[in-house]
Amino acid sequence: AQTVTQSQPEMSVQEAETVTLSCTYDTSESDYYLFWYKQPPSRQMILVIRQEAYKQQNATENRFSVNFQKAAKSFSLKISDSQLGDAAMYFCAYYSGATNKLIFGTGTLLAVQP
Amino acid sequence: DAGVIQSPRHEVTEMGQEVTLRCKPISGHDYLFWYRQTMMRGLELLIYFNNNVPIDDSGMPEDRFSAKMPNASFSTLKIQPSEPRDSAVYFCASSFGKPKGDTQYFGPGTRLTVL
Numbered sequence: 001a002q003t004v005t006q007s008q009p010e011m012s013v014q015e016a017e018t019v020t021l022s023c024t025y026d027t028s029e030s031d032y033y034l035f036w037y038k039q040p041p042s043r044q045m046i047l048v049i050r051q052e053a054y055k056q057q058n059a060t061e062n063r064f065s066v067n068f069q070k071a072a073k074s075f076s077l078k079i080s081d082s083q084l085g086d087a088a089m090y091f092c093a094y095y096s097g098a099t100n101k102l103i104f105g106t107g108t109l110l111a112v113q114p
Numbered sequence: 115d116a117g118v119i120q121s122p123r124h125e126v127t128e129m130g131q132e133v134t135l136r137c138k139p140i141s142g143h144d145y146l147f148w149y150r151q152t153m154m155r156g157l158e159l160l161i162y163f164n165n166n167v168p169i170d171d172s173g174m175p176e177d178r179f180s181a182k183m184p185n186a187s188f189s190t191l192k193i194q195p196s197e198p199r200d201s202a203v204y205f206c207a208s209s210f211g212k213p214k215g216d217t218q219y220f221g222p223g224t225r226l227t228v229l
Binding site for chain 2: 033035037042043044045046047050091095097099100101102103104105106107
């Protein structure tokens with residue numbers, strides 16, 4: 001079975017600085033996608049970024065980028081120029097192309113200090 | 115697009131009562147998912163539908179839970195009878211199936227409290 005591990009329950013970053021959130025996963029599949037979702041206090045789950053496993057190029061979305069290391073099964077999220085609005089719980093998620101299931105990690109709570 | 119719509123946003127009920135949660139997926143999406151989020155268990159997939167047909171309900175905790183999707187624009191998750199341990203945030207999400215993208219878009223959630 002696939003598993004997703006986020007080893008950092010909490011992180012803190014100064015406004016305008018850069019922070020990296022870690023995620024590792026375990027799978028024997030070749031067809032899958034990886035996601036980062038953000039959950040602010042409003043509890044809405046907001047898609048941050050998406051990576052197809054077959055693509056070697058790391059996905060980027062404005063200030064958000066990933067470091068996808070397929071062999072190491074690592075999928076970290078880098079947030080540049082952190083803003084107060086980035087404060088939220090961040091979930092890493094694995095999508096199985098075979099089962100259509102999205103499996104979430106336990107989340108990393110990010111605090112942004114002014 | 116309005117996004118995924120869920121109602122109610124908050125529900126408080128007493129143990130033993132029936133609870134019905136509602137979801138309207140994004141128009142055109144052919145997959146619909148129900149999740150439950152608790153502090154203890156995190157985000158769990160309960161059931162998902164493809165073209166209104168339940169495909170995998172292995173995450174449904176027990177027979178007290180049931181879900182239906184009578185048409186492409188509406189789904190319900192019912193708990194009968196409800197118990198305090200059912201207290202959680204319930205999310206509905208929808209997506210296009212492969213090969214269009216697979217990204218799941220979530221509704222705002224329903225916070226359920228069972229007293």
